[in-house]
Amino acid sequence: MNITQEKIDDLNAVVKIKISPEDYTEKVDKTIKEQAKKSNLPGFRKGMVPPAHIKKMYGKSILIETINGLLSENLNKYLTDNKVEVLGQPLPVMDDTKDFKWDGTDEFEFDYELGLAPEVKFEISAKDKFTQYIVKADEETLASRIKNIRRSYGKMTNPEVSAGDDVLYAELAQLNADGSVFEEGVKHTGSIRLDSVKDKAILKSLTGVKKDDVLTIDIQKAFGSDAAVIAKLLGIEEEQATALTGKFQVTVKNVNRLEEADLNQEFFDKIFGEGVVTDEAGFTAKITEEIESMFKQDADRKLQNDMYTQLTEKVTMDLPDTFLRKWLKATNEKLSDAELEEGYADFAKNLKWTLIENKIIKDNSIEIKYEDVFKTAKQRLEAQFRMYSPAPMPEDQLAQYTTTFLQEKDNGNRIFEEVKALKVFDYIQSVATLKPEEIAYTKFAEMN
Missing domain, CATH: 1.10.3120 (Trigger factor, domain 2)
Known part of the structure; x- marks a missing residue:
């Protein structure tokens, strides 16, 4: 086997690999014999298939696999032994003029493009x-973190009237343009987190409500057209949530409040x-x-x-x-x-x-x-x-x-x-x- 490198410039090169029959014949014959011992073909006892029969049926594919193995192994070894620093991986050069017979007599030649790593020169010093x-x-950040921790260890209560960061458990129903319930529209029971409502006017309308109150909101305006939030609230896909328009009727079923834990020794x-x-x-x-x-x-x-x-x-x-x-x-x-x-x-x-x-x-x-x-x-x-x-x-x-x-x-x-x-x-x-x-x-x- 002969491997040579032709430098095109400082950043590009071509590696040429020549493979002759003496490089691959022994490996091919060994693989054929091993496969003959393992094969179970009709008309032959297991392990008694003649190597010639295996060669006739699978010789070409075995040869191709052997050549590919030799190329990979020897190209990598050449680059390592010669300390060729490459970027990416070698790319085979396609050459339609080469017509191999794949009959065990070919002299193969394959070319690979290389992208060479540049020489890197720099110095880091106190001037950097x-x-x-x-x-x-x-x-503000500290207060927010303390509040979240206290709420994580707090308890759930059900106040009569909503306020602050409460959660409204409610039935939501899509409305027609005239304000009536759209019977074939989206209907779902979900939880509205007041701290996720983006529109100030809608947030104000949801504050101070109690169980069984009914009100109307513009769903896209309420949540800043956040498809993920709307989809989760209504139990639909985000794609559907993005296209959703119009108003929704909100029927409050319960007001939930997460009370902050007391700052005591137990906490x-x-x-x-x-x-x-x-x-x-x-x-x-x-x-x-x-x-x-x-x-x-x-x-x-x-x-x-x-x-x-x-x-x-x-x-x-x-x-x-x-x-x-x-x-x-x-x-x-x-x-x-x-x-x-x-x-x-x-x-x-x-x-x-x-x-x-x-x-x-x-x-x-x-x-x-x-x-x-x-x-x-x-x-x-x-x-x-x-x-x-x-x-x-x-x-x-x-x-x-x-x-x-x-x-x-x-x-x-x-x-x-x-x-x-x-x-x-x-x-x-x-x-x-x-x-x-x-x-x-x-x-x-x-x-x-």
């Missing part, structure tokens, strides 16, 4: 400057464990710490995005764009030309960042260990669980969840890539200049 935001909990112990918090000030401090910890994750993402943007703009490199466009089309059959052009700039930018990441990791001998992946996955899962309850999950149970989570290949790969990115960002932070700046969450949110 970034703002490191320290996000603080403002009164504190239930959330944080016995004796950890003993008064309202300690409770507020704990919640502040919790939400500012979540804000830190948002601030870290902002810093990382700023690093990504600044460095991809700073580092100049050319890519084999023509090859990459061809490769994307070849590996995504449903990708239209319009979709390719629309998304190529983002694809190229992300690829550029990957090359920057790889250089930082290589130049600084950065290692990614399993314990790093496990720790990160565990932190992500713990953060998800805390969204539903501030009470910490037992350590052994969280560890078991993490192990199960990482056994899913996609989860493991995703967390590995996340850890890789985090280690690169950590390195950048250790070298660049970071300027700390405190900012209220409401102001920070406006920046994103």
